[in-house]
Amino acid sequence: xxxxxxxxxxxSFHAYGFLLVAAWALGWWLARRRARRLGIAAWHIxxxxxxxxxxxxxxxxxxxxxxxxxxxxxxxxxxxxxxxLAAVGLVIAYGLATRxxxxxxxxxxxxxxxxxxxxxRVGCFFGGCCWGDICTCPERLxxxxxDPTWLRQVQTFPALSGGEWPLAVCYPAGSPAYYQxxxxxxxxxxxxxxxxxxxxxxxxxxxxxxxxxLLGVADGRLRRWGESFLLFVxxxxxxxxxxxxxxxxxxxxxxxxxxxxxxxxxxxxxxxVTWLVRSWLAKQGRVELFRTRDx
Numbered sequence: 019x020x021x022x023x024x025x026x027x028x029x030s031f032h033a034y035g036f037l038l039v040a041a042w043a044l045g046w047w048l049a050r051r052r053a054r055r056l057g058i059a060a061w062h063i064x065x066x067x068x069x070x071x072x073x074x075x076x077x078x079x080x081x082x083x084x085x086x087x088x089x090x091x092x093x094x095x096x097x098x099x100x101x102x103l104a105a106v107g108l109v110i111a112y113g114l115a116t117r118x119x120x121x122x123x124x125x126x127x128x129x130x131x132x133x134x135x136x137x138x139r140v141g142c143f144f145g146g147c148c149w150g151d152i153c154t155c156p157e158r159l160x161x162x163x164x165d166p167t168w169l170r171q172v173q174t175f176p177a178l179s180g181g182e183w184p185l186a187v188c189y190p191a192g193s194p195a196y197y198q199x200x201x202x203x204x205x206x207x208x209x210x211x212x213x214x215x216x217x218x219x220x221x222x223x224x225x226x227x228x229x230x231x232l233l234g235v236a237d238g239r240l241r242r243w244g245e246s247f248l249l250f251v252x253x254x255x256x257x258x259x260x261x262x263x264x265x266x267x268x269x270x271x272x273x274x275x276x277x278x279x280x281x282x283x284x285x286x287x288x289x290x291v292t293w294l295v296r297s298w299l300a301k302q303g304r305v306e307l308f309r310t311r312d313x
Contacts, residue, residue, distance in 0.1 A: 037141030042071055044137065045130035053126040058118060063126065066112055070105045077104025084277075098138070099258075099281045102131075121243030121296070128237075128246035132230040132254070139223035149195040150216025151179045151266050152204075153186040162203050170274060172198075172266040179216065186214035194267065215266065222261045229253040242300055244292075251289045255282040 046067040050060045081100015109127065113120045142148045152159065156176040159169055173179045188211040189195040196212040199205045204213060229250070237246050259282040262268055268276035 034141040034145035037137045041134035041137035045134040048130035048133055049126050052129060056122045056126055058122055058126055070108055073108045074101035074105045077101045099278055119243060124244050124247030128250045129233060131250060132226045135226050136223045139219040143217060143219040146189055146193040148219045148265060149267055150218035150264050153179050153183040153214040154181045167270060171270055174263045185217060187217045188212050188214055216264045218261055218264050222257060225257040242296060248289045248293050252286055255286040258282050
């Protein structure tokens with residue numbers, strides 16, 4: 019499959035920007051509906067939504083700066099995890115300030131977040147960012163580049179990145195993937211498109227869509243407030259951790275781990291500890307955490 023410039027940038031239409039706005043609007047609508055079911059006034063979501071829009075944008079930019087610092091500049095200028103962490107911090111601060119139960123408030127966003135991520139990753143695919151490992155024979159890469167760290171970055175699993183990979187896509191000249199391959203000496207200056215790469219944003223979008231469905235099945239079986247949100251975070255961390263190994267835009271930070279994978283390990287550990295502590299508090303009867311039948 020070849021991505022053409024017209025599929026990425028139309029004269030008066032930017033696919034990434036449109037899907038970013040659509041992700042925010044869908045997330046607001048889903049959170050508003052679910053908040054009412056959980057006993058939270060919908061106006062809380064209305065107040066939070068624009069704050070989260072601005073805060074997550076600033077967090078994504080800040081996270082990109084941190085990633086670039088850690089990876090010596092070899093990272094995106096905006097990262098999804100930065101926006102997510104900023105949004106979580108804002109929701110916690112709002113819940114404490116307005117005395118809203120944090121567990122219920124988190125559960126209100128448990129289904130809007132994965133829905134928004136699915137649309138956002140489709141936008142990343144059309145926007146040309148978050149491109150994947152190069153799908154070509156390892157010998158060709160080794161003959162052109164003698165940096166083993168860079169080779170691990172652009173082809174972590176050679177057995178799954180052969181030249182015959184059926185889902186591989188090519189990006190047009192001028193795209194970030196094209197520039198990466200050109201500067202590495204893998205393309206001639208006259209080349210019209212990049213080498214074939216894994217469409218990682220679509221992999222992530224498909225996996226998060228399945229996670230969204232699993233959350234719907236598990237939601238009615240969870241016994242405590244906040245567990246739907248914690249389950250989403252655990253599931254997304256697992257998905258993102260695996261997808262990072264197939265991304266060529268993420269520089270390695272520690273061994274074969276990228277900055278995002280380090281964040282995944284930290285976030286998943288924090289969620290696991292939070293789940294255990296909340297379960298212990300509920301058993302002790304010290305905090306009202308149990309869900310109602312309607313929740």
